Amino acid sequence: QVQLVESGGGLVQAGGSLRLSCAASGGTFSRYAMGWFRQAPGKEREFVAAISWSGSMKYYADSVKGRFTICRDNAKNTVYLQMNSLQPEDTAVYYCAANSRSLSTSATRYDYWGQGTQVTVSS
Numbered sequence: 001q002v003q004l005v006e007s008g009g010g011l012v013q014a015g016g017s018l019r020l021s022c023a024a025s026g027g028t029f030s031r032y033a034m035g036w037f038r039q040a041p042g043k044e045r046e047f048v049a050a051i052s053w054s055g056s057m058k059y060y061a062d063s064v065k066g067r068f069t070i071c072r073d074n075a076k077n078t079v080y081l082q083m084n085s086l087q088p089e090d091t092a093v094y095y096c097a098a099n100s101r102s103l104s105t106s107a108t109r110y111d112y113w114g115q116g117t118q119v120t121v122s123s
Helices: none
Strands: 003-007 010-013 018-025 033-039 046-051 058-060 068-073 078-083 092-099 117-122
Touching: 003 092, 018 033, 018 092, 018 117, 033 068, 033 078, 046 068, 046 078, 058 068, 078 092
Parallel strands: 010 117
Antiparallel strands: 003 018, 018 078, 033 046, 033 092, 046 058, 068 078, 092 117
């Protein structure tokens, strides 16, 4: 079992930045591809970014490409999401997830999920 705990969310003005962290425990972190997803009120959960176990491959949703960066530190069992140029439409609960199979943009491929951290961007 892998436990995931997100942190770093908060309230920020449009154009600002936040860095989310997701700390993993209870498993071999370097064996998992990791992803970030988000869910806004009244909307379905959507893919944001994903990174392979080695960090060599990364996927991004078109809506965040060029603004968000995903990276990981396997020595610290942590994955990060650096979010720049935030916009009100980025407001959502952000979740990290672990995938024991392969890098994927599909939430159904992820085995473990954190509880989420709220990101609110004011205009």
